[in-house]
Amino acid sequence: APEGPKLGRPASPEEIAAQDINVFPDGTGLPPGKGTAHEGKALYDAKCASCHGPKGIGGSAEELAGGGSLTGPHPDKNIGTYWPYATTLFDFVRRSMPLDAPRSLTDDQVYAVTAYLLYINGIIDERTEMNAASLPRVEMPNRRGFIPIWPGEKAR
Amino acid sequence: APEGPKLGRPASPEEIAAQDINVFPDGTGLPPGKGTAHEGKALYDAKCASCHGPKGIGGSAEELAGGGSLTGPHPDKNIGTYWPYATTLFDFVRRSMPLDAPRSLTDDQVYAVTAYLLYINGIIDERTEMNAASLPRVEMPNRRGFIPIWPGEKAR
Amino acid sequence: FGAGTALAGHAVQGLAEEPPPWMKTPGEPFTNYGRPSPHEKDVIRWISANAGAPGNGISWTPLHKLEGIVTPNGLHFERHHNGVPQIDPHRHRLLIHGLVENPLSFSIDDLLRYPMVSRLCFVECGGNSNAGWHEEPIQTPVGYFHGLASCSEWTGVPLAVILDEAGLRPEARWLIAEGADAAAMNISIPVEKALDDAMLALYQNGERLRPENGYPLRLILPGWEAVLSVKWLRRLQAANRPVMARNETAKYTELLPSGKARQFTFVMDAKSIITFPSPGRNLSGPGLYQISGLAWSGRGRIRRVEISADGGRSWAESALQEPVLPQCFTRFRLPWRWDGSPLVLKSRATDETGYVQPEREVLIAERGRHGYFHYNAVVAWAVAEDGTVSHVYA
C-alpha cells in the first residue's frame, strides 16, 4: 500500500469499549447483565409486538418465530429454523432494535428480550437466565446448517 | 457510419424557409426589406439603449461602438474595429436581440437598426439604405483582420 | 407546414409554432446546483419501503431509462435498514481496533489528506434480480427488476493504507465493519479483500458521497455484494473470525434445496440485461433497432455479451462500449432488424475468467428456488407481433 500521512489518533481502551458492540459466537463482546424470557415478555409486548406481532408472528416486520421447515416448496427461514447463533440475536437487537428507538434498551433488557425470542422459538424455557456465560452456550437448531463458500470461492 | 433506421421525415421548402435565418457574408439568407440609420435610431433608443447605452456606449451590455485600436496595451474590439462582415450584424440582431424580446423585430426594423449600428461606427452614413443587396457590399474596416487557423490546424 | 403526415410511430410531425416560444423569451437563470428537466419527472428511483417503517426498504435505479454506464448520483439505488442518517461530517470518526498494533481514530478531514485512487465500478445488492426466483416471470420495467445495481466513479483511500498504519496483526483474518446509521449495520469482511482493492470512499462521481450512499464515508468492495460496502462507516474491528452478524447469517446466505445454506457468498457473478427493448420499452413496428443493455461481473472484465433473437438457439456477439473496465457496468449494443414476427430475446455475458452467465434452469437446478440472493440467470424478453415486450421464462 502507498504510504499515508499517518494522521490516525491513538484510540484509548475506554473509547474503544464505548463503541465496540460486536458480539461474537463465543460470547466475546457480551456485556454484564442478565434476563429471562419471563422478564422479556412484557418488554416485547410493549416495544416489539407493534411491528413483529404478538409472539413474533403476524406483524408488519419480519416474523421472529413460527417454526417450519427449511426444505420443501415453502421453506420457512426464521430465528428458530435458520439462525445459527444465539449471540447474533443479542448483537442485532442491541444495535438495531426497537427500530423506532435503537440503543434505547439496557443490556439487561436486551438479555431479557433475547431470552424471550429464544423461548417463543422453543429453544430455551421461560425461566432460563441469559447472560454472558449462558447465551453463547445456547445450541441453535440450525447451528450446522451452513456450507462455507468462502474461502473456497476465493480460489476460483 | 453505422446504418440508422432512417426515420427522418422529409422537410418541405416552406418548413425550411420558416426556420432558416442564417445570413452569409455574400448575402445568402437575407430577407426582403430595408432600413436606414436614420430610421434605426429611434428604434435603437427605444429597444437597445437601455442595455447598450446611448450611441452604443456606456451600457451594462457590450459596447457597440467607440472605435479604438486593435494593437497596443488596451486593444478595443468592437463592431467598427473588429467585426469582419456587416451581414453578421443582421444575422445576430435578428436571431438574438433585443435580449429581452428576441425575434420581436420585423425584418425592416433589423435592417434599420443594423444600419444605425454601422452608422455610429462611422461605416455608412445616416441615409444609406441597407437591404439584401447593399448590406453584403458594406466593407467592414477589419475585413482582412483574420488569419485562418483551420484547416491548417487540422494538419497538425 | 406545422402539421405533417403521421408516419408509423410518430404522431406529431411538424412544429406547432415557428419559432417555438422558448426562442422568443429569455430562458431561466443560472443555478448553483442543477436538476433534471421537469419533462423527465418519471425518471426516478422507485421506492419500495416497509409500510410500518419508512426508512426500511429499497429504491431502484431506473435502468430502463438510462444509457451509458454511469448512474447519476440522484438515481443510485438505495437499501436502508433504518433510514438515511443525517451525519455531521465534523462529528464523524472512523475507529480501527481489535487485532491491530495501534488502535486508531480518523476524522474525515484526516482521511481527505490520504493518498486516493478512483475507479468506476458497480455496486450491486446481493438481493438484486431476486424476482427471477419467482414461479411466474415478473412484469415490470428492467430497473424495478434489476435496478438494485448502479455504477459510479468512486474516489477514496485504499483501505490497505489505513490498515498498514494501524498495523494489522498476523492473526487478523476478518474486519468487522459497522455503519453509523440507526441500524448500526455490521458485517464481516475477509482481510484478503480489505488488503486487495477495498476503498474508503469519500467521493462519488466527482462530488462527495450522497447521504443515502454513505456520506461522509463508505466502504467500496468492488464486485462484492453491496451489503459489504458498508455505508456511513464508523468502525472496523480486526478479528480472527467473522462476527456472524444477522446480515451474514439470517440474510445474504442462500438456502439450498437440501435445507443447507451457502454462507459467505461475496462475489456477484456475471450478469447481463437488455435494457432496450424491454418491458415498457416496446418496438414500434418492423425495422432496424439498436439492442442496448448492461453487463457486469464481480470477477473482472466482461469479455463478451451474446444476444439471441430466437430464444437461445443462435447467438450473435454484441459490441462492447469502450472502456471495458473490471467490476464495472459495460454497455453492449447490437444493430437488429425486426421483421415483425414474435420471438424471444436473450443476452448472455461471459467474463474474463471464462465464467458464462447461466440459463435459469441451470441456476435453479444448482440452487433451487429459495436462495433469494445472487440471482444472475439469463433473462428472456418475448416480443409480441404488436411489438410489446414482456418477461418470459424461456
Place this chain on the structure above:
Amino acid sequence: FGAGTALAGHAVQGLAEEPPPWMKTPGEPFTNYGRPSPHEKDVIRWISANAGAPGNGISWTPLHKLEGIVTPNGLHFERHHNGVPQIDPHRHRLLIHGLVENPLSFSIDDLLRYPMVSRLCFVECGGNSNAGWHEEPIQTPVGYFHGLASCSEWTGVPLAVILDEAGLRPEARWLIAEGADAAAMNISIPVEKALDDAMLALYQNGERLRPENGYPLRLILPGWEAVLSVKWLRRLQAANRPVMARNETAKYTELLPSGKARQFTFVMDAKSIITFPSPGRNLSGPGLYQISGLAWSGRGRIRRVEISADGGRSWAESALQEPVLPQCFTRFRLPWRWDGSPLVLKSRATDETGYVQPEREVLIAERGRHGYFHYNAVVAWAVAEDGTVSHVYA
C-alpha cells in the same frame, strides 16, 4: 474520551456523544431523486451573470471541491447567452437542410431509436482560464479560474449516421448549427469533425441531458471549444462556407499583438491544473501530502503530467489514474512531502501527440495578452511558510 488532545491541524479529536444522535433515531426516508448532503452546501457552481440580463453569463464547476474525473450533472459548468430554454421535448425537432440530398426533420423520439455510442470526454469553454492573461495573477479557487470545463459520459447518435441519411453533398464543407434557445446561437462546424467523432448527445452521465446542458439534444464535439457543442440543437445547415456568425468572428477568435486575429481555433490544447494544494486548499503543516490535479487535451490522450516543486527547475512524473481516455479529464496524483519551506508548485501536461503545455511567457510571447480565448499555460501555485497557497506568475 470525548475530548482528545489537539494535534496539528485537527481541532476536534473525540466524539462529543457516543453513540451519536443519528444512531439513536431512524434516519430520513427514501427519495425519488437524491441531493447532496446539506453539509456540502458550498459545493456549487459559482454564478457570474450579467447584472442587466440574468440569463447571460457563466457558472463555474467547483473543480477545487471535486475528485476523480466525472463532473456530477448538477455541477457541469454553464455558459448561456440568454438563459436556459424550457423545451418541451415533444415539440422539439432537428432540421437538416442546405447542401444535402434529402432535407430531413427528426423528433427526439426518432433520434432515441438510432444507434448510439457513449464516451467520457471533457467539454471546455474556449474562454476557460482566461484570467491567466491578466497582468496580475488572479486569487480565486481553482474552479473559479479553470472551471469552465467539465467531464461527463455523453451518449448519443454519431452525427455521421444522420448526415448519411440526409446525403451530404460533396460541396458541403461546413455545417451551421443552431440552438433553440432565446439567442438562437449559431456557429459553423467543419464537416471533417462532423463526420469524425461529433455526437448528437441525448444522455449525460446516464440520464437525459440537463436543461442547462442542452436538453433535449446537444452537439458534442470532443476536444473542441465548447461553443461548437451547440446546446438545444435544432438545426444543421450544410454549406460550402462558414456563416461567419458573431461567435466565430467577434468572439472565439484570438487577437494577436499584430492586430490580426486567429480565426477558427477549434482544438483545446493540453492543459493541467493542480487542484490540491491550491488557493483556498492550504497545507496544514510540514508532512506527507498527495498532490492531485486534472489534465486534458483536445488532441487525444494525456501521456504525461510532470510536477515541479521548485518553480520549474526540476520535474517529477505523476501517476495517471486509469483509464486514460482521449479528450477526457485525466486525474494525476503524486505523493509529496512538504518540509515547510516556501516554494512554487507547477504542473505540465504532455499529450499523446507530443504537445507540451507551454510556460506562460512562451504562450504570451506567441499570442500576446489580448487573445482572451485558449489560455492553457502552466499554472504556478506559491506555497508560503504557513501553508497558504496563492497563484503566482513564476
